[in-house]
Amino acid sequence: MKTGIFICHCGHNIKHTVDVKKLSEYFKKIPNVTVSKDYVFVCSEPGQDMIKDAIEKEGLDRVIIASCTPSLHGPMFKDVLRKSNLNPFLLRRVSIREHCAWVGNDVEANTEKAKRLILAGLYSSAHYVPLEEKIVDVQKSALVVGGGVSGLSAAIFLSKMGMHVYLVEKEAALGGHVRILKDVWPAGRDGKGIVEEMAGELEKQENVEIFTSTTITNFEGFFGNYEATLKTPEGEKRLTVGGAVLAIGFSPFDPGIKPELQYGKDKRIITTLEFENNSDTLRLPEKPRVAILHCVGSRDEQIGKPYCSRVCCVNALRVGNALKDKHKESYVESFYMDVRAHPKGGEEFFEDTQEKGVLFTRANVGEIIPTPSGVVIRGEDTLFGETFEREFDLVVLSIGMSSPKDCKLIANTFKIALDKDNFFMEAHIKLRPFDTAVKGIFIAGSCSGPKDVEESINHGRASAVKLFGLLNLGYTYVEPFISYVDPKRCSGCRMCEHACFSNAIKYDEEKRVVHVEEAACMGCGLCNATCPSSAISLRGYIDPMIDDEISGFTEAI
Amino acid sequence: MAEETSKKNPEIVGFCCSYCTFKASEMAGSLRMKYPEGVKVIEVPCSSRVDPAFIIKAIVEGADGVFVSGCHPGDCHFIKGNFYTRRKIAALKEMFDALSMKDRLRLFWVSASEARRFIDKVTSFYNYIKEKNDEREKA
Numbered sequence: 001m002k003t004g005i006f007i008c009h010c011g012h013n014i015k016h017t018v019d020v021k022k023l024s025e026y027f028k029k030i031p032n033v034t035v036s037k038d039y040v041f042v043c044s045e046p047g048q049d050m051i052k053d054a055i056e057k058e059g060l061d062r063v064i065i066a067s068c069t070p071s072l073h074g075p076m077f078k079d080v081l082r083k084s085n086l087n088p089f090l091l092r093r094v095s096i097r098e099h100c101a102w103v104g105n106d107v108e109a110n111t112e113k114a115k116r117l118i119l120a121g122l123y124s125s126a127h128y129v130p131l132e133e134k135i136v137d138v139q140k141s142a143l144v145v146g147g148g149v150s151g152l153s154a155a156i157f158l159s160k161m162g163m164h165v166y167l168v169e170k171e172a173a174l175g176g177h178v179r180i181l182k183d184v185w186p187a188g189r190d191g192k193g194i195v196e197e198m199a200g201e202l203e204k205q206e207n208v209e210i211f212t213s214t215t216i217t218n219f220e221g222f223f224g225n226y227e228a229t230l231k232t233p234e235g236e237k238r239l240t241v242g243g244a245v246l247a248i249g250f251s252p253f254d255p256g257i258k259p260e261l262q263y264g265k266d267k268r269i270i271t272t273l274e275f276e277n278n279s280d281t282l283r284l285p286e287k288p289r290v291a292i293l294h295c296v297g298s299r300d301e302q303i304g305k306p307y308c309s310r311v312c313c314v315n316a317l318r319v320g321n322a323l324k325d326k327h328k329e330s331y332v333e334s335f336y337m338d339v340r341a342h343p344k345g346g347e348e349f350f351e352d353t354q355e356k357g358v359l360f361t362r363a364n365v366g367e368i369i370p371t372p373s374g375v376v377i378r379g380e381d382t383l384f385g386e387t388f389e390r391e392f393d394l395v396v397l398s399i400g401m402s403s404p405k406d407c408k409l410i411a412n413t414f415k416i417a418l419d420k421d422n423f424f425m426e427a428h429i430k431l432r433p434f435d436t437a438v439k440g441i442f443i444a445g446s447c448s449g450p451k452d453v454e455e456s457i458n459h460g461r462a463s464a465v466k467l468f469g470l471l472n473l474g475y476t477y478v479e480p481f482i483s484y485v486d487p488k489r490c491s492g493c494r495m496c497e498h499a500c501f502s503n504a505i506k507y508d509e510e511k512r513v514v515h516v517e518e519a520a521c522m523g524c525g526l527c528n529a530t531c532p533s534s535a536i537s538l539r540g541y542i543d544p545m546i547d548d549e550i551s552g553f554t555e556a557i
Numbered sequence: 558m559a560e561e562t563s564k565k566n567p568e569i570v571g572f573c574c575s576y577c578t579f580k581a582s583e584m585a586g587s588l589r590m591k592y593p594e595g596v597k598v599i600e601v602p603c604s605s606r607v608d609p610a611f612i613i614k615a616i617v618e619g620a621d622g623v624f625v626s627g628c629h630p631g632d633c634h635f636i637k638g639n640f641y642t643r644r645k646i647a648a649l650k651e652m653f654d655a656l657s658m659k660d661r662l663r664l665f666w667v668s669a670s671e672a673r674r675f676i677d678k679v680t681s682f683y684n685y686i687k688e689k690n691d692e693r694e695k696a
Contacts, residue, residue, distance in 0.1 A: 546611055
């Protein structure tokens with residue numbers, strides 16, 4: 001074995017707390033080490049050439065680069081090996097910057113630590129074998145879960161870009177919550193019109209299949225070739241799709257969770273949604289007294305909903321506005337914590353509503369008491385610090401958005417994470433807001449947090465574009481770090497099969513041994529740690545590699 | 558002299574999941590946070606990859622303490638790998654208890670963003686082991 005060790009100074013970053021010269025001299029004496037060099041910037045052009053030269057001249061078959069952390073410059077150093085006709089998986093990176101030079105000040109102790117770290121890398125790399133990244137074809141089809149506005153917009157965009165789209169909706173009709181809205185702010189169009197226009201546009205596309213009254217019972221496989229099982233009214237249906245967009249929306253908050261609001265016990269206490277749908281049939285006196293409660297089911301730690309639902313302030317303003325338009329003489333009072341009319345034009349709408357005569361009282365409402373003459377609201381005015389008690393003919397609760405009812409089921413089916421409020425979690429809130437941790441599965445709309453109609457539509461489009469980018473490539477690389485079985489050692493105890501949570505291990509009844517379905521293996525290595533006969537190993541992290549890495553650390557103790 | 562110092566300063570081997578704790582340790586390095594040189598980490602794809610045999614090997618070969626660290630429960634990249642780790646380490650601790658070396662093994666959860674928590678956890682473990690070693694030496 002011919003190993004080349006390249007120790008980076010990283011300018012002064014490593015050099016000033018690690019004695020790199022001493023290290024490179026030390027490793028020259030170690031058996032199996034052909035080249036041991038230190039250089040000011042191994043990642044620089046001359047540094048890369050130095051590695052290339054050493055591989056070609058000395059015929060190295062292992063390369064150890066002791067420098068920054070492996071996640072930095074990884075692909076670049078792999079390319080250096082590739083260009084020198086050496087398998088890139090024979091490269092070992094040892095982090096002596098983030099894990100040594102930067103975390104300690106003592107030069108002697110740091111040099112000793114760096115020595116052990118490189119030694120561990122050296123011992124471990126002796127077990128490396130050349131590996132190949134596999135290229136797998138990708139299905140140019142997508143599953144869109146949820147037929148609300150975000151799901152519809154994702155499906156429209158994906159189909160227009162040439163992907164075959166399967167849209168699944170659990171209700172009988174497409175459109176989700178927007179369908180029942182009478183007046184979508186700010187354009188003033190009715191929700192049904194919007195969704196029907198979108199659905200019409202989608203149905204015109206040839207490469208779209210829409211399944212209504214359908215749920216998803218199973219989803220397995222890997223990016224590029226996911227297998228989905230649908231439960232349609234006609235029976236079970238199996239699909240193969242490249243990726244998926246999840247747009248399952250939200251559930252309106254149920255005010256019954258807060259008993260002090262008396263919701264459901266009195267007809268005069270309704271939600272904003274009910275007001276919107278029944279505003280024509282509401283029986284109100286000539287000069288109605290109406291209270292609007294903001295933040296019902298939002299910003300409320302006690303019921304576990306600390307987040308702002310973002311849409312309900314505008315909804316509350318719309319109720320006040322509509323009442324003032326219809327009943328000029330009405331007394332409308334809004335009880336708010338803060339008015340967050342954030343969408344475009346929201347602040348102007350807030351001022352407009354104030355000008356129309358809706359009163360805004362910053363208050364904590366403590367109790368709602370229905371009496372025969374009216375509904376009494378008791379609370380505390382938080383600006384004046386006084387308690388109040390007032391009687392109204394109608395109380396409208398501006399309800400927030402809760403996580404979708406099926407969130408846990410869908411999250412389990414698609415193996416994605418939920419955040420603390422049970423919405424779907426983004427891979428990174430700023431850099432990857434549409435991605436999940438699972439490749440090829442994207443989230444759109446309010447299933448990842450409250451959003452208004454405009455945002456949901458845009459979110460759907462963005463997820464569609466992101467998924468298209470992955471699918472259109474037509475192929476994907478599969479990491480070679482997956483498990484493999486030595487059938488001679490396998491005793492057929494099937495412990496690994498029970499441990500594996502991606503169902504990648506299958507038992508062969510005839511041969512009485514297990515085998516790994518490479519495409520399904522996620523590469524966690526649990527099976528390797530579970531196997532009592534050491535028959536199953538995880539490539540790249542096999543037992544002797546880790547064993548010898550430990551030896552590198554502990555040898556000199 | 559060298560032997561004496563290595564006797565006094567504990568050697569800690571840590572197994573860190575590549576998705577969470579190893580990322581946190583990288584971040585701790587980038588932020589120039591300090592922790593004792595005796596702490597050395599091994600990257601594993603998932604904390605569930607850690608075979609109890611590795612831990613035993615490290616201790617047999619002279620490590621004063623071993624820690625295993627992964628993503629917080631429920632946050633595992635592999636869905637539930639860390640639940641297996643939790644059970645495995647609990648069983649191993651029972652074994653270690655019989656040999657009165659339960660306190661030489663620790664399991665904790667550090668997510669990728671919790672560099673500060675990583676430092677706190679490893680430093681407190683290191684100090685604890687050091688204290689125990691000093692006590693033993695005095696006795």
